[in-house]
Amino acid sequence: MDSGVTVITNPIVNVRLTSTLSSFESKGKFNRGVTIAGLKGKLEMIVGVSASCMDLELFSVSDQFLQKLDDNEALLGSFAVDDDCRIHVIDRSGGELGEFTDVSKVEKFELADDAYDKRTDSVRSFMKKQRVGRHNQEEMAKKKAEVAAREEEEKAAAEATSVGSRCQVQVPGQPSKLGTVMFVGTTDFKPGYWVGVKYDEPMGKNDGSVNGKRYFECSNKYGAFVKPSTVTVGDFPEEDYGLDEM
Numbered sequence: 001m002d003s004g005v006t007v008i009t010n011p012i013v014n015v016r017l018t019s020t021l022s023s024f025e026s027k028g029k030f031n032r033g034v035t036i037a038g039l040k041g042k043l044e045m046i047v048g049v050s051a052s053c054m055d056l057e058l059f060s061v062s063d064q065f066l067q068k069l070d071d072n073e074a075l076l077g078s079f080a081v082d083d084d085c086r087i088h089v090i091d092r093s094g095g096e097l098g099e100f101t102d103v104s105k106v107e108k109f110e111l112a113d114d115a116y117d118k119r120t121d122s123v124r125s126f127m128k129k130q131r132v133g134r135h136n137q138e139e140m141a142k143k144k145a146e147v148a149a150r151e152e153e154e155k156a157a158a159e160a161t162s163v164g165s166r167c168q169v170q171v172p173g174q175p176s177k178l179g180t181v182m183f184v185g186t187t188d189f190k191p192g193y194w195v196g197v198k199y200d201e202p203m204g205k206n207d208g209s210v211n212g213k214r215y216f217e218c219s220n221k222y223g224a225f226v227k228p229s230t231v232t233v234g235d236f237p238e239e240d241y242g243l244d245e246m
Helices: 036-047 113-118 123-130 137-159
Strands: 010-019 022-030 052-059 066-070 086-091 166-169 177-186 194-199 223-226 232-234
Touching: 022 036, 036 086, 036 113, 066 123, 137 194, 166 194
Parallel strands: 010 086
Antiparallel strands: 010 022, 052 066, 052 086, 166 177, 166 232, 177 194, 194 223
16 A cells, blocks of 8 residues: 655745845745746846846745755755745845935936927926916916005005094905004015904904014904905994993
8 A cells, every 4th residue: 555645846936035136025926947047037027137147045934044046057946945935136246225216326317497498398388388377478467467456555555544543344254343443554474564453342363463473452352454455444433332221
């Protein structure tokens, strides 16, 4: 009676691959019947190392060094290689780790601005042809004129507003509010002209100060800064809320 045991080995082995040129680990599937020379030819396309400048080392599943794969005529299956073992590729041509992934070593192409401006296949050229953004001179000039006009209007409105005047504030989307003008001029918190108002009711946002700088005095929530165009100066007496009624 034949009591022998037949061991059947999978002809394909799945291994992990590393190299001296990269810190990344990849996967590979190879036939155990391939020679080490043939294996190097396959690895050349994977790790980017020339087969003629390649040394191979075999590591176990737990990454313990096992042996060098230094016999080009030997079959891969003749070595103690199992699934999930690691084959490490050493580049003897002088390549360094990260040579192909470190973009700081890549020479950058730079083109002078005037030379780039003359190209017809660039994004800038396309934007000029389509008159997009800053390349639409008419639109840019129109917007610049509109901004300048608004600034002049705000300045004129500010100059017509005097500190101490009674006023009505009408900010779009908010109810009308009555108060007293306490400040007129430019500020540190935003560009342009602003009017500081002390409201008759606690409908404001501050106490006359913004970001630690005081522009006028009032109780908290009674003060606000609004654009001059939203302020109308006139005879707006404080409302009688019936405090004297019984």
